[in-house]
Amino acid sequence: MTTGLGAVTYCGFCGKERAEGDHTACASRLGVIDPPRFCAQCARRMVVQVTPAGWTATCSRHGEIASAR
Amino acid sequence: MTAAPEQVDVLGVAREQVLEQGVGLSEEQVLEVLRLPDERIPELLELAHAVRMRWCGPEVEVEGIVSLKTGGCPEDCHFCSQSGQFPSPVRSAWLDIPGLVKAARQTAATGATEFCIVAAVRGPDKRLLSQVRDGIKAIREDGNDIQIACSLGMLTQEQVDELVEMGVHRYNHNLETARSHFPNVVTTHSWEERWDTLKMIRAAGMEVCCGGIIGMGETLEQRAEFAVQLAELEPDEVPLNFLIPNPGTPYENYPVVEGPEALRTVGAFRLALPRTILRFAGGRELTFGDLGAKQGMLGGVNAIIVGNYLTNLGRPAQQDLDMLTELSMPIKELSKTL
Numbered sequence: 228m229t230t231g232l233g234a235v236t237y238c239g240f241c242g243k244e245r246a247e248g249d250h251t252a253c254a255s256r257l258g259v260i261d262p263p264r265f266c267a268q269c270a271r272r273m274v275v276q277v278t279p280a281g282w283t284a285t286c287s288r289h290g291e292i293a294s295a296r
Numbered sequence: 297m298t299a300a301p302e303q304v305d306v307l308g309v310a311r312e313q314v315l316e317q318g319v320g321l322s323e324e325q326v327l328e329v330l331r332l333p334d335e336r337i338p339e340l341l342e343l344a345h346a347v348r349m350r351w352c353g354p355e356v357e358v359e360g361i362v363s364l365k366t367g368g369c370p371e372d373c374h375f376c377s378q379s380g381q382f383p384s385p386v387r388s389a390w391l392d393i394p395g396l397v398k399a400a401r402q403t404a405a406t407g408a409t410e411f412c413i414v415a416a417v418r419g420p421d422k423r424l425l426s427q428v429r430d431g432i433k434a435i436r437e438d439g440n441d442i443q444i445a446c447s448l449g450m451l452t453q454e455q456v457d458e459l460v461e462m463g464v465h466r467y468n469h470n471l472e473t474a475r476s477h478f479p480n481v482v483t484t485h486s487w488e489e490r491w492d493t494l495k496m497i498r499a500a501g502m503e504v505c506c507g508g509i510i511g512m513g514e515t516l517e518q519r520a521e522f523a524v525q526l527a528e529l530e531p532d533e534v535p536l537n538f539l540i541p542n543p544g545t546p547y548e549n550y551p552v553v554e555g556p557e558a559l560r561t562v563g564a565f566r567l568a569l570p571r572t573i574l575r576f577a578g579g580r581e582l583t584f585g586d587l588g589a590k591q592g593m594l595g596g597v598n599a600i601i602v603g604n605y606l607t608n609l610g611r612p613a614q615q616d617l618d619m620l621t622e623l624s625m626p627i628k629e630l631s632k633t634l
Contacts, residue, residue, distance in 0.1 A: 241543070242385065260540065260581055260608050264385035274387045278395065279360040279603035280402040280613070 237270040239263030239284075244270075262294070307336070307343055310567050315347050320527050320568045327520035329564040334556050341559060341595030344566040348596045351570040355628040356620055357533075357599035359410035359445075359575070360403030360613075363606040364391050364431065365424060369416040371449075371484045373472070375509055377542035377607050378416035384544030386607055396431040397438050404442045406602050406613040407627045411435075412445040412468060412505075414606055418485065420448040420455060432462050445505060450485065450493045456500045466503035466532065469493050474522035477514045494529060503532040507577065510561050511539035511553035519561060523568040533599065534572050536565060538579030540608055558583045559591055566596025575599035581611060589616075593623055 238245050240253035242265035257263060262275050266286035273284040281294040306321075306328040313319050321329065332340060368380045368388035377384040391399070396413070403411045413431060415424055425448075432444055446459060447468035459467065471490055472478065478487040498504050506529055508522060526534055538553045553561075558580075566574055576597050580589055593600075600620075602613035620627060 258609075260610075262607075262609060272385050272387050274389045275607070276363075276366065276389050276391060276395070277604045277607055277609065278362055278391075278399045278402070279406075280399075282604065282609070 235267040237265055237267050239265050239267050241265070242270045242272070263292070306332075307339060310343060310347075314567050314570050315343065315350060318351055318570050320524075320570055321564070323520050323524040326523045326564050326568050327517060329567060330516045330519055330560055332560060337556055337559050337563070340563040341591060344563040344596030345594050347566055347570050348574070348598050352573070352598050354626060355598070356593070356625045357410065357573055357575070357628045358406060358408040358617075358620075359412060359599065359601050360399070360406065360408050360603050361412040361414055361447075361601055361605060362391065362396065362399040362403075363389075363416070364396060364413050364427060365415035365417060366390075366607065367416060369418070371418050371482065373482045374546040375472075375481065375512055375539055375542075376416070377545055379545070382544050382546065384542065386542075386544075390427075393427075393431055393434050397434045397440075400435045400440050400442060400444075401438060403603070404440050406617060408602060409443055409628055410445055410466070411442045412447055412466075414447040414468070415449070416606075417449045419450040419452070424448065425455065425458060428459075428464075429462055432464070445503075447505075450489055451496060453496055456493075456496045456502070460500050460502060464502060466505050467497045468505040468533075468535070469497065470508050470535070471506055471522070471525065471529075472508040473512055473514055474518040475525060476521060477512070477518045481512055491529075494531075504529065505533040505535065506531040507533070507535035507537065507575070509537040509539050509579070510558065511550065511579075511583075512547060513550065520564070523565050526565075526572075527568050531569075531572060533575055534565065534569055535575040535577035535599075535601070536562065536597075537577040538583040540579045540582055542607075553579070553583050555584055555588045559588065559595060562592050562595050562597060573599045575601065577601050578605045578608060578610075590619060590623065593619070593625065 240257040262282040275284045283293045285291045366389040367386045372381045377386045445466035475487045541550045
């Protein structure tokens with residue numbers, strides 16, 4: 228779904244550690260009706276721009292990721 | 297002893313009143329429709345579809361929307377993840393002109409006739425209006441003649457005139473919910489302030505786009521109230537959204553509107569607004585899924601937003617276009633009025 232590299236430590240939807248807690252509800256929304264809001268590497272809130280055909284999400288530390296479409 | 301009054305069936309009345317005469321349902325009648333049992337939903341949708349075909353025709357208006365200025369809004373609309381007053385994860389962002397031109401081009405490529413430029417603001421300032429002006433100019437210079445709508449919050453008369461001069465043909469400003477429920481949803485401005493902006497838009501000759509969100513804790517009575525308040529406004533278009541409970545907003549734990557309830561609402565709004573463009577907008581993916589979207593399109597809806605929304609994602613545009621093909625619903629051509 229997304230382009231970009233790096234370790235996936237944090238949930239892009241809620242920003243909490245993926246290894247902790249249940250992220251089933253997050254998974255049902257992430258990439259379906261929500262773009263990622265938190266950086267998967269550091270959990271910083273990202274600047275997200277949604278456009279009709281895609282989205283970009285930029286972390287001030289880890290750079291930009293974008294939707295595949 | 298007197299006989300009990302004969303029960304009048306609201307759909308039977310609607311068939312004569314709305315389908316044959318084109319007169320929208322009253323508040324009491326809309327409420328009756330909203331209270332119909334699930335087993336009567338197919339009958340309701342069939343009637344709503346017939347009303348849409350009779351008074352609007354078979355075409356579907358396709359639109360794309362884009363957020364020019366995201367987040368950091370000073371208002372406290374409780375459903376909105378872009379309010380700066382709530383701990384929402386949405387951060388402020390501005391779309392640059394090349395990005396806007398690209399979004400308009402992508403929208404036009406879907407066959408859409410409408411492109412709506414949206415900003416999360418109380419009302420536009422000089423910088424925002426300047427950005428809109430530059431954006432529209434750049435879209436035109438790109439050879440794109442898609443019709444441009446704007447949604448920039450509450451306006452002054454001077455700003456209304458400026459948008460007309462820029463060539464904006466339609467303005468979106470949602471009343472969001474019934475007048476009686478609005479103070480529970482927004483406290484930083486009033487329903488009447490929104491109404492005033494809508495009246496200025498109409499008087500200036502722009503098309504009026506005004507709808508709202510279903511599922512914000514309103515009662516069925518208030519849903520019916522909202523439908524007739526919209527009818528009183530006589531909008532050219534009513535976008536019908538279903539609440540997406542977004543994290544950090546006061547409504548983050550509100551339940552998603554269930555499919556049958558949403559379909560009843562779609563049908564009821566069509567019967568209240570027989571001649572209006574009724575658009576499927578945000579939240580339909582969550583509320584309906586694929587099957588329900590088709591039922592809605594066959595239940596009175598005659599317009600859709602394709603692709604993504606402002607902060608949430610929609611279905612890929614092609615998926616909706618394929619659905620319209622499957623339903624044999626022609627897409628409205630550019631510059632052709634419904």
